[in-house]
């Protein structure tokens with residue numbers, strides 16, 4: 140398994156059935172998500188106006204999306220005024236071809252990468268490889284996945300499914316380094332020595348972006364390891380691939396989002412490294428800068444009045460960590476670089492609800508609402524899940540059943556009569572296996588001998 144992409148190879152149910160068999164995965168995930176959630180709760184509780192800040196985050200993203208065209212055109216103008224080049228990519232293939240063309244024009248065969256989920260979305264690594272260009276991941280967890288020929292399973296902690304001992308063995312095999320212990324500092328040291336050489340020799344870097352500010356043409360990345368700083372300053376050429384929804388009109392918008400993002404993602408008050416650059420600066424840092432603005436289905440999502448809130452996402456991954464489904468099945472079950480609750484709504488929409496396997500993702504939820512509570516920009520994920528389920532699940536029998544239920548429940552006499560007949564109905568349904576899908580994994584609730592209305596009528600007054 141390698142690369143990434145957003146097209147699941149199988150349905151969520153089949154994939155989850157497989158991953159659920161992996162006890163180590165569940166133990167690793169359970170430990171990691173519990174730890175992150177507990178830390179997140181502590182730092183979120185420190186902010187008195189957390190709910191108001193969430194509302195502000197949602198409002199500013201909605202405002203930016205409502206003026207998306209205007210913001211993008213201003214961004215393009217400002218980036219070019221600062222010496223950068225802006226490319227527009229309607230599809231993943233177009234974006235990949237732009238990156239490859241830039242590399243080829245400089246005879247580059249190796250690039251370093253940072254913050255790369257958007258590049259994973261377009262399967263950049265595999266596509267570049269076919270053209271003789273090697274892409275080297277520099278985020279520690281991404282590097283682990285790359286060395287293991289594995290795909291990321293979490294937005295923020297891509298190797299969350301691996302424990303320290305697995306990583307020690309992987310480094311020993313793939314990097315040829317004998318490591319006496321699996322202590323985090325020792326593993327990090329091995330990765331640092333391996334990557335340092337790459338940073339110093341790479342001529343080109345490819346990055347993602349956390350945000351872009353239209354008014355100044357600036358791009359920003361937040362990260363924890365310092366590898367971003369290396370990638371963004373040492374190579375001669377920098378190519379940034381950014382989803383079009385990341386643009387914000389003003390710096391004041393960034394200030395609000397930066398109160399929300401580190402707390403929701405790594406459970407920190409402030410992230411360790413925030414890098415911002417505007418075009419090119421003569422004699423300092425990369426002397427060639429390309430910004431690729433990627434659509435790849437986003438304008439279709441924007442077109443949908445219910446689904447468009449999905450584009451508020453700032454990829455913090457809080458919704459993954461709190462999700463009882465994600466905690467058990469892990470990221471690979473979603474078959475997309477966007478796992479968890481956000482993946483369950485983003486992936487099918489990016490694929491225009493036209494991919495059979497992706498359309499099973501909205502069912503990967505218990506609808507408990509924990510994701511909505513955790514989301515720093517208030518994306519109502521359960522609402523979008525229910526909406527997408529309605530779009531994909533056109534079961535005539537189920538639809539007819541709900542229509543009958545609606546007819547019965549909309550009249551009190553019909554409803555009372557139905558309650559009296561329910562005991563018989565439930566027995567018939569069980570007898571003929573009509574509720575087998577339900578009772579395979581649950582017990583049929585017992586129907587009380589007497590309805591509440593009958594009891595109310597008879598009770599002592």
Ligand code: SF4
Pocket residue numbers: 403451452453454455456457458459481510513514515516517518
């Ligand atoms: S949907 Fe919300 S909680 Fe989930 S990754 Fe996006 S911003 Fe974070």
